[in-house]
Amino acid sequence: MTGVALSRWTMSYFVAALISLIVAECLMVAGFGYPAAPIEAPETLVLVHIVTIGWLSLLMCGALFQFVPVLIARPLYNNTLPLPTLGCLLAGLFALLLSFLQIAGIVPSHPACFVAAAALLAAGFGLTLFNLGRTLWAARPLPLPARFVVVALLSLGATVVLGIIFTLVLGGIATVPHLLNVTALGLPIHVIAGLGGWLTFSAIGVSYRLLAMFMLAPELEGPTTRAAFYCGTGALGVAILGGFAAVCASGNVIMIVSAGGILGLAGIACYGRDVLHLYRARKRRVIELNSRMAGVALGNLVATLVVSIGLLIAGVFGKHVGVVVFLIAFGWLTNLGLAKLYKIVAFLTWLECYGPVLGKTPTPRVQDLVVENRANKWFVLFTVAVWCAAASLMLGAPLPFRLSAGVMLLATVGIIKQLLRTRRLANVQPTLRLPKGVRPPHLLYCWVQPT
Amino acid sequence: MTDEEATEFSGRIREALRMVIDPELGYNIVDLGLVYDVAVEDGGVVRIAMTTTTRGCPATDYLKSGSRDAAWSVPAVEFVDVALTYDPPWTPDMMTPDAKQHLGIG
Ligand code: HEM
Numbered sequence: 289m290t291g292v293a294l295s296r297w298t299m300s301y302f303v304a305a306l307i308s309l310i311v312a313e314c315l316m317v318a319g320f321g322y323p324a325a326p327i328e329a330p331e332t333l334v335l336v337h338i339v340t341i342g343w344l345s346l347l348m349c350g351a352l353f354q355f356v357p358v359l360i361a362r363p364l365y366n367n368t369l370p371l372p373t374l375g376c377l378l379a380g381l382f383a384l385l386l387s388f389l390q391i392a393g394i395v396p397s398h399p400a401c402f403v404a405a406a407a408l409l410a411a412g413f414g415l416t417l418f419n420l421g422r423t424l425w426a427a428r429p430l431p432l433p434a435r436f437v438v439v440a441l442l443s444l445g446a447t448v449v450l451g452i453i454f455t456l457v458l459g460g461i462a463t464v465p466h467l468l469n470v471t472a473l474g475l476p477i478h479v480i481a482g483l484g485g486w487l488t489f490s491a492i493g494v495s496y497r498l499l500a501m502f503m504l505a506p507e508l509e510g511p512t513t514r515a516a517f518y519c520g521t522g523a524l525g526v527a528i529l530g531g532f533a534a535v536c537a538s539g540n541v542i543m544i545v546s547a548g549g550i551l552g553l554a555g556i557a558c559y560g561r562d563v564l565h566l567y568r569a570r571k572r573r574v575i576e577l578n579s580r581m582a583g584v585a586l587g588n589l590v591a592t593l594v595v596s597i598g599l600l601i602a603g604v605f606g607k608h609v610g611v612v613v614f615l616i617a618f619g620w621l622t623n624l625g626l627a628k629l630y631k632i633v634a635f636l637t638w639l640e641c642y643g644p645v646l647g648k649t650p651t652p653r654v655q656d657l658v659v660e661n662r663a664n665k666w667f668v669l670f671t672v673a674v675w676c677a678a679a680s681l682m683l684g685a686p687l688p689f690r691l692s693a694g695v696m697l698l699a700t701v702g703i704i705k706q707l708l709r710t711r712r713l714a715n716v717q718p719t720l721r722l723p724k725g726v727r728p729p730h731l732l733y734c735w736v737q738p739t
Numbered sequence: 740m741t742d743e744e745a746t747e748f749s750g751r752i753r754e755a756l757r758m759v760i761d762p763e764l765g766y767n768i769v770d771l772g773l774v775y776d777v778a779v780e781d782g783g784v785v786r787i788a789m790t791t792t793t794r795g796c797p798a799t800d801y802l803k804s805g806s807r808d809a810a811w812s813v814p815a816v817e818f819v820d821v822a823l824t825y826d827p828p829w830t831p832d833m834m835t836p837d838a839k840q841h842l843g844i845g
Contacts, residue, residue: 361794504792647806647808
């Protein structure tokens, strides 16, 4: 094999991620955590981490194991390691959730749980960083999209280190005054490094390449792309390193983080300009559902920024920070994630099933594995439900929020049903579906057939 | 082999390569312009130079081995060498007018 292979366990990450998303939506429907409980309540922490670790981080890790090799045209350092990594992450998440439930007094207290959560999540994310880091290191000098991923991975490191400190402090295991100080003041850094650095920056890097690839647009490496990279990296540097320094010196963390925010806005403006350029310069006139919905997700990101600036000017940002986090997690990252998932699952399934028989027998196209008309309505419903849920949060209306979450749940189930149909080749014409030598794909992993 | 025989032989190989599609664009690699050269030599030796739409595309190995298998299926072929090249890089302008129209590419 000379080129990039299929990532064997990416599909397992996607399945675990989607289950987490469903669980989180069920909890929102049930009224568990924010907005029924305060934003800092342990119940909210449960919900937040099912979404950020269980759904978004697992989705991103699975996607990166497949797409970092594509970005740098080199194979993944180790294609077996992602399975034990997933085991650590899932066990760690479970322990972390149990720890939060102990703080809430819902389950009996057991300090070992906090230690287990910290150790397992450190191991899981550590293995991810090691595997992707070794892969990227071997490919220096890196193309621009891959450099976005490097910064994202460094931010993940920062998020996890802070998360571990918080966990050990909350569990009463770490009692060093300095760490107590970090826990008291460091939360904004943890949130920005996680949502902004890790999840948003990697999504931006990968989307540069995927949008160009799927719309046949020229690859961008020009001044605006570099500006997006440097502004974004600068923003994260200021917010994370500067914020950390401020915590240590007991300075004003919020001031530093806001300074980073301004640089971040400039970076996102450059990214937005680039994406508009990609859509305009595309050679493919009719664009696929995934690229359309990625556009909607980006629109949501811009809308979130506008809302945030409005809240800041009105002096009520602190009161509505939950709405902003919700919009980033669902309007931007989840919308983008589901849209790209719809494409990636079809693409990986095609490679797995039909790649090995290419040239030997007629094969369907990737697009034959999906029926966009059926999926379209669920994506639209999801987006509208997210807007309604955000509006309900803003207006402080818990019941409409739960109803909207119910519609999000329904739309997610609709999208997952379409993903299952793709994975089962149910949309492919029967005459082309299973030519000789093709085995039906497994739901949980990619069977990498020899070429 | 005379020049005519060589042209006819490489024509049959190009025809066979139409079985190989680019999965993403859903069109055969010959009309997409991904096959840069099909050179035939005495003794049924075939040398194919081809590319992919994007570097690092995970389908690369399959496209290469698919092309090899498709060329193999042509009678009188004894040896196939498929070389991957990104010089020059592929652009959508390399497609045939039919392929462009099929994909709605302007
Ligand atoms: C990987 C991406 C992550 C993201 C995006 C993320 C996001 C967040 C957010 C938004 C909050 C604030 C929630 C609230 O106040 O209701 C938070 C708090 C917290 N996170 Fe994370 N988190 C991540 C990973 C982790 C990890 C790996 C750990 C543990 C090892 C962790 C442990 C904590 C703890 C203990 C808190 C509560 C801190 C406190 O209240 O003082 N997080 N996280």
